[in-house]
Amino acid sequence: MENKYSNKYLIETGIGLQDVDGLKNSTYFLSQADRYVKGEISLDELDKIISSYYENKPSEDERTEEADIVSNRIAQIISDDSFTFTVGQLVSFHKQLFEGVFGHAGKLRDYNFIKKEWVLDGRSVIYGDYHELRNTLEYDFETERNFKYADLSEDKVIEHLATFVSNLWQIHAFQEGNTRTTAVFFIKYLRSLGYDVTNDVFAKNAWFFRNALVRANFKFIRKGIYADKNYIIMFLRNLLLNEHNILRNRDLCISIDSNDNETTPRETRVLELIKANPRISIDELASRIGVSPRTIDSVIALLSKENKIKRINGKRFGHWEIL
Secondary structure (H helix, E strand, C coil): CHHHHHHHHHHHHHHHHHHHCCCCCHHHHHHHHHHHHHHCHHHHHHHHHHHHHHHHHCCCCCCHHHHHHHHHHHHHHCCCCCCCCHHHHHHHHHHHHHEEEECCCCCCCCCCCCCCCCCCCCCCCCCCHHHHHHHHHHHHHHHHHCCCCCCHHHHHHHHHHHHHHHHHHHHHHCCCCHHHHHHHHHHHHHCCCCCCCCCCCCHHHHHHHHHHHEEEEEEEEEECCCCHHHHHHHHHHHHHHHHCCCCCCCHHHCCCCCCCCCCCCHHHHHHHHHHHHHCCEEEEEEHHHCHHHHHHHHHHHHHHHHCCEEEEECCCCCCCEEE
């Protein structure tokens, strides 16, 4: 049966959503994805091509391999409208997206953590307590299931959906891949409510989507900073109403003075170590800072995205340059 969604929309949404974690696709994947857009191959065939590519030519960059695999899986999931509004469906999407990529695919996290955010001046959102993840998810789903949309104005509907997706993301049910899983689940849920959701807002503004969720869940009352859902509302108005609100990540940044005896932000420490040794490895950075290599990968991706560092002459024999 012919797909009701365009190939271009499906694959570009999958590719665009990698931006939430600073991931970039390989040139090979993009060339094969173009064949899919032109109708030369199917998503299943694209999946087999990419799997074969990495079996025969191991990736020098696990994050690029992750981006390629997950981009195609996102396209596959959103290519049809089958959907169940349950916690089990959310967990199933995480498993479908990250099986073989993460060892914890489809499993709720079993520890608490923080993530320093660029838009929060190095601070973190407070995520859900891992002891209560299942109960919190079930409560939010039941609340949404019983919510009455009848007679609500368009503005009120958008505001409510902004609250729902913000709350869902704040729980951060998984060790990794939360924003991409939330986005896929939310796209499918919006369709079940009758929304089209076939424009390029996710494809072009995924990084803004994540940062908007961050701002919707952060408050620092002592400094006069409050949770602000206006940004995620702007995103949703573009997505659902085809408005053209300007979505700029720099507009979401807050500045908090450093007179609170806090530790130096992780990004600053990475820059210091790179400046001291431009050829320092990811593993050495992780060891020096006391975090996992994957965490350092995320920091490097963020610094690269913000044009603060650049890799010269490749991964194996190159070095970092501070811009």
